[in-house]
Amino acid sequence: MRDAISGLIGRYDQLGRYLDRDAIDRISGYYNESAVRLAAVELINREATEIVREASQRLWLSDPELLLPGGNAYTTRRLAACLRDMDYFLRYASYALVADDTTILNERVLNGLDDTYKSLGVPTGPTVRGINLLGDVVCELLSDAGVADTRIARAPFDHLSRGLAATNVRAR
Numbered sequence: 001m002r003d004a005i006s007g008l009i010g011r012y013d014q015l016g017r018y019l020d021r022d023a024i025d026r027i028s029g030y031y032n033e034s035a036v037r038l039a040a041v042e043l044i045n046r047e048a049t050e051i052v053r054e055a056s057q058r059l060w061l062s063d064p065e066l067l068l069p070g071g072n073a074y075t076t077r078r079l080a081a082c083l084r085d086m087d088y089f090l091r092y093a094s095y096a097l098v099a100d101d102t103t104i105l106n107e108r109v110l111n112g113l114d115d116t117y118k119s120l121g122v123p124t125g126p127t128v129r130g131i132n133l134l135g136d137v138v139c140e141l142l143s144d145a146g147v148a149d150t151r152i153a154r155a156p157f158d159h160l161s162r163g164l165a166a167t168n169v170r171a172r
Helices: 004-015 022-033 033-063 076-099 103-110 113-118 122-145 151-165
Strands: none
Touching: 004 022, 004 122, 022 033, 022 076, 033 076, 033 122, 076 122, 076 151, 103 113, 103 151, 113 122, 122 151
């Protein structure tokens, strides 16, 4: 895994260039946003169980058929898998937040997930909604904690949602 700084330096190194004004501005922005990033990750670490619980409850309220016979969260085993995956997405979103680098999400989550979900018959539509709800809950909790601009915290959830929405697998 890399972060925004090492990725930036790596690109300039490959080009054999000194850091220019754009690079310095990017580094400065990364450090200026660090308080929000750390607040979001601390919140996620502290409240992960509650964030997953709240997001899943909202998902079940909006799509109750997921919990009914034939739904992808029907049976204890499938429900547990859904909650496990939501926790997985939340954890990786926290890594991407700290690193300010969504390629972590591509490498560790999105690559191969499409094939896995297709083989299991898991629809990505509810998964995308669940990821969006995780982002909503994190941003709401950050706002409640006094963080005015939660766009930084929203970014990894949006990236995951876009990546999965592009494949939108239907259940069998």
